[in-house]
Amino acid sequence: MSTLAELLAEHTHLSGDAAGHLQRVVAEWQLLADLSFADVVMYVRAEPTDSLICVAQCRPNTAPTVSPADAVGNIVTADDDPQAVAAFGIGRILREEDPTWIGSTAVRREAVPVRFRDTDDAVADPAVIAVLVRSVNLTTPRLPSPLELAYQDCAHDLCQMVCDGTFPQHEGNPRGLSTPRAGDGFVRIDDDGVVTYASPNALSAFHRMGWTKELSGNRLGDVIAALLTDPFESGEAVQMIAEAITGQEGMRIEADASRATVLIRAVPLRPRGARAGAAVLIRDVTEVKRRDRALISKDATIREIHHRVKNNLQSVSALLRLQSRRTDNVEARRALDEAVRRVASIALVHELLSGSVDEEVDLDTVLDQLIPVLGDVSPGDARVRIVRRTGIGVLHADLAMPLVMVLTEIIQNSAEHGFRSGQDGTVTVSAERTTRTLTVIVRDDGVGLPPGFDPERSDRLGLQIVHTLVRMELGGTLTLHDADGGGAEAVLTVPLH
Template sequence: MNKTELNAVNTLCKLHTDLSDEDIQKINEVVQNLELIADLNQANVFIDCQTREKKYAIVVAEAGPATAKSVYKYPVVGKFAYETFEPAVFYVFRTGKPIFLNHALTQEGKKVEQSVVPILGSNNRIIGTLIMEKDNSDKLQDQNKLQALTAVNETLSELLLGITENNPYIPEVIEESLFIIDAEQKIQYSNPAAKNLVLELCAQECKISTSFIDYFPNLEDICLLPDELVIQEVTIKNKVFQMKKISLVQNEKNNGSFIIFRDLTELREKERELTVKTVAIREIHHRVKNNLQTVASLLRLQMRRGLPEESKVHFVESLNRILSIASVYEIILSNSSIDDVEIFSLIEKIGNMLVFNEDHDSKNIIIEYSGPKLLIKSNIAVSVALVINELIQNCVKHAFTGLDEGKIIVMIHENAPMIRVLVQDNGLGYSKETTPSFGLEIVKMMIEQDLSGKFNIFGTSDGTIATVEFPLEREV
């Protein structure tokens, strides 16, 4: 694995999981051997890690074999895995027990032989799963397995073809539309949901018929496919369905098909609405960022045209406040999220702007950052940006008066559900007798009113320490 792929593992783990740095290092150790494992087993291998909520898993690394044809056409790193489609993976997460030679379907509909083993961190805690998926089509050519498969298929065919006689109530209560058609595409059975589907989609245009193709002419090519299992998404009269076709074989002869329709229309509509909403929100963020940068440009233009000396400092402070808010939207637009901001990157961007992009009367000021990469909502991030701007700006402006150099340290701590940010300098020290500046008044007001948090500032023998504590979620 190259450095870019390892960086992707780190990024995905930190954004979506609760794994510690030690756990991620363990994952990376396994990742470095993925290509070797894939080549040795002539199989595709993956590493899945559970998300913070434990409801899903995310693929953080993959490798395809150079010694065999890959099972996958497209990369899956960064995609989420759901228990409905990956039951073996979630079984291993829950029990810690490995599963070998499990028959499964890939996300692209290919049949594979899947093995899953847990990846253990400290204290034998499961931090991920190593998954191997191997194309088992060659094995299916083996005569013994083919005969066994035929026997199973025949049993299924007998069950399905006789289902209306023996257990009619089973398919009657299933919400999916079920059809059993023979080799001539004639409908031998349809459950109530299937009959309603025919009435809803075809009644006005189709004559009553026993032919499946008469009702669904655009599906004839799918019905004629020889594959034992076909899964496709189809559109019928502006509705979207997942269609599954299972060939029914008896005595090595195709006796027809078992067809299942699952209505995905509402799901796809919600996905479309979500996509439109996402695009609209990102466009709003983009316009807000552009508007803030336009205001900042106007302030810079006014400063270049000349200002009274006593007004210049106020223009600079206002400019920094505007740019700090703009930083929130720049970070949102730079990642895949539509409303989350990574607080470490936000603070780092604001701090670097104030320390490295300003003239400090030949003072040598440095700034350091530490802490986890946490995501906060944009409405909280705007208030946090203004608070951090004021605290760092206060250090730059007042802490090092008469000194040649100075150091500012910003530390982020998480103590769920609270976040604590500490800003410390090694300057002259804060005195409570000093009249609070306008900037500190802004900090106090925003922390208490906007963030429902606490603010404290005090001087020490080594400088000044300011602390800000607020909840991850804004109180309503």
């Protein structure tokens, strides 16, 4: 089965930021499905047609599914699903008055536009980039319980926020904590922080923490502050609740009470921009923490390996630098200096991986640390300035390692050979990233390429390394040509999927 990123890359031309927003929606929509007691599917426009294609599907943990078949990859037109197509064009939530029958199952459907404001255009209204369709099973009529009413009320607020383009938020989660589910424990608080409803599982979690009174009617921040044993965790939890009810970005924390360890997440609710309190999810993770200790130990071992590799590479780099200083031959010294920079770039990636929990590397951080070193290779007394114009983003280590080596060679080559002795200039690094490809452009305003220069047949070691890595490791393409207005330009294109 194709992943969401692969389907978006194949059928749309969404920007990388828009695709990232849809991935955040899918990462959070299990909460929406559980609170709605509904199946949820996501449709995007299948370019260049006007039809829609299903790119993701979610079933609830709180109710039977209405769609046992896999819908991902299905293409629908206005004749097949007029509600979804209309919501895409109108840009507001459309609810069916009469149920739809799927076989013998009565289903009520709702189409929710997914809006996103591109960072490049902060003035325009958020654009509709997808549609969520919620389908609720109505076959077994019954009087809804207080839990169901509280769930559905919260689900309506979240759907409106999806339509507003304000959910999901960029939530603070620096420790990479997992997400509590609605069934783990659900608490609804009003805009004063007072509990209006607490699910039975939430009550059990608070009882495990040591709370023996009724929870409804109390300020949740005061309750948590009284239960947590660590004053710093207590203050952090109170701040999290206070910020959530004022509509600021949500957070999640893990805290220890006297008899339990709990994971708490606060989700601000601001439908149509109006404060409506917050939904607080709580999960008792006391037993889970015991089992996780072994995994944490393994993760720490992997990071320690990256740390030791980094230290060893830095030792190699220091030895090469020492040898360079003791060498009188100019060509040998230049070759050793280039080797030092290559080893240093690899060591820097391992340094970042030693602090990463997901084997991913922020390429912008790497370049910002490499650029001062690469700027020292300009010829003679020339002053070459290297500038990063746009961000590249985060990549998995499998791509990041060869990409850093390629960019090191290209930037170094441009700064060293792109200018005459004594000529000042600028090397700029910019990037364009979509769901399908990453394109990095390195351009200088120097003398340009030599007449008849063929990069494929060049005997320079750096270019040979670059072409080998681009073809074998990255599966991409590299072109070198004279830039408009003078200088040279290198365009590296790397497929992301």
